[in-house]
Amino acid sequence: MSNLQKTVAEAFQLMADGLESGKLVPAPRIALTGMGSEHGETNAIEAALAAQERGVHVVYIGSQEVEGLECVHVDDDEAGHAKMVELLDAHEIDGAVTMHFPFPIGVSTVGRVVTPARGREMLLATTTGTSSADLVEGMILNAVYGVIAAKASGMSDPSVGILNVNGARQCEMALKQLADGGYPLRFAESSRADGGCVLRGNDVLQATADVLVCDSLTGNVLTKMLSSCATGGSFEAVGSGYGPGIGRGYDKLVLIVSRASGAPVIANALVYAGDLVRNHVFDVVEQELAAADAAGLQDILTARREASKPAATAEEVSAPPKEPVPSGIPGIDVMDLEDAVKVLWREKVYAESGMGCTGPIVLTSEANHERSIELLRKAGYVA
The missing domain is CATH 3.30.70 (Alpha-Beta Plaits)
Structure with missing residues (x-):
């Protein structure tokens, strides 16, 4: 889908929401901290203005005042983050996009990238943060977090694949056990001749799955490579960044971009945040975790912890x-x-x-x- 098509689709979605409810739906209020980027504040401001044209009300936190933007003046990056947290805690904004944030253990981010072979969007679960100190347990949770982010982005039945990294096969067994218990997981099928839901590099480039499960360090590298593969690595030009922090009981909508993220990626991240607000992401978190728990998630994680104990x-x-x-x-x-x-x-x-x-x-x-x-x-x- 081209940028123009996406902008038109987002505008029609706003109108449809208003018609359905019988009243004007306010645009999601998403803060953006603009200081600290390797490309300067001008890059962040360009992104904020672009996102506003796509149905997001951006609250810009930085050192500059910009016509057409609601701006909050701060002197430096540290003050910007403090103001962002203050606005989140006071519920004066619905979410935020920033370049770094200390998520607690149990919370990790689901990125949204565009793959080069087909130009398809794919969710990477996960890209920063740590769902669990145990690799396999973390990947099991990452799969559920990826489904949450997909559904809160508007996908009703996302396909799930597992990247062929350490822990993939144990993760596969656990997820199939979860599916057998009643949690609705639709597994992707590798494009390679041997098939299966454990995916390889070819599948990453083709976006064989809607949600690609991996550990956060691998997801972080994939995000950087896919977003800047055509620019030499210094300017992330494609995708929506590293995504929102998702975890049980976590209620701050904070999305991560990189200091190397260019204006197109930051704008997409702001729109991603808007999608999550409109689709009530925290309700989706509760619903999906409740469904996974009912299908035996906690028992599966307990068994995993026992299996990982040294003999x-x-x-x-x-x-x-x-x-x-x-x-x-x-x-x-x-x-x-x-x-x-x-x-x-x-x-x-x-x-x-x-x-x-x-x-x-x-x-x-x-x-x-x-x-x-x-x-x-x-x-x-x-x-």
């Missing part, structure tokens, strides 16, 4: 007699690979660890292949 004693297991192992079993996280091999050794099945083109694999003989899959499934290493 009291490390049992020594010797390898059975060596034999040819031409048959590979994929779907195991690299951090679990050696433990998975020892599961088979314990049952007198010879196995080795390896790395295939799609990631880590356990190698067995063809005769032991099916039995090995069943043993690893029972031990929780494969879905």
Whole structure:
């Protein structure tokens, strides 16, 4: 969708909201802190004016007064952030876009990017903050946060894929368990021949999923690369930034952009914030977390915490007699690979660890292949 089409669509949405309610719907009031950008305040002001043309009332916090903008004067970046928090706490603004913010553990941001292969938007869950100190638990929560951001952006049935990083397979098993428990998750299907909801680099470029689940550090790098791949990295030109902080019980709508974000990205972030306000994002947070809890989310997270505890004693297991192992079993996280091999050794099945083109694999003989899959499934290493 072109920028002109998006602007027209947003204007019609505002009119439709007003017709439905029978009264004029006020534009969302979103603050923007403009100081601290590597591109200067002029860049932020350009973004604020552009966002106002797309249906957002911007409260600009900075050192300059600008005709056509509601401005709050501050002397420096630190004072700007203090004023932003003050306005949020007083409910004088509906949300804010800023360049850094200290989210508590349990809250992380869902970015919105545009991928180059198809020009499609995709949500990255997540890009800053930390949903959990445990990698896999964090990715499970990131998936739910991504669905929340997607639905609060206007998607009714977003597809969810998991980036093929450490923890992906454990996350996949947990999310499928959550779906089996009744939480409505629609899994994306990889564009590669082997399919599945664990996605690869090709899928990132094509936006195979509406929501791409990963850890925050990986999501942060992806956001930077996708937003500035055509500019050499110094100017983020595409997408909507790093997104809103989402977490259980968290009620401040704060969206993150980078000091390298250009005016187009900051303007998109302001519009993203407006979308979330219009779609009552915090109601969506409560609804989705309640639905996930009803489907067993807390039990799944508890089981994950127990599984991640170090064993009291490390049992020594010797390898059975060596034999040819031409048959590979994929779907195991690299951090679990050696433990998975020892599961088979314990049952007198010879196995080795390896790395295939799609990631880590356990190698067995063809005769032991099916039995090995069943043993690893029972031990929780494969879905």
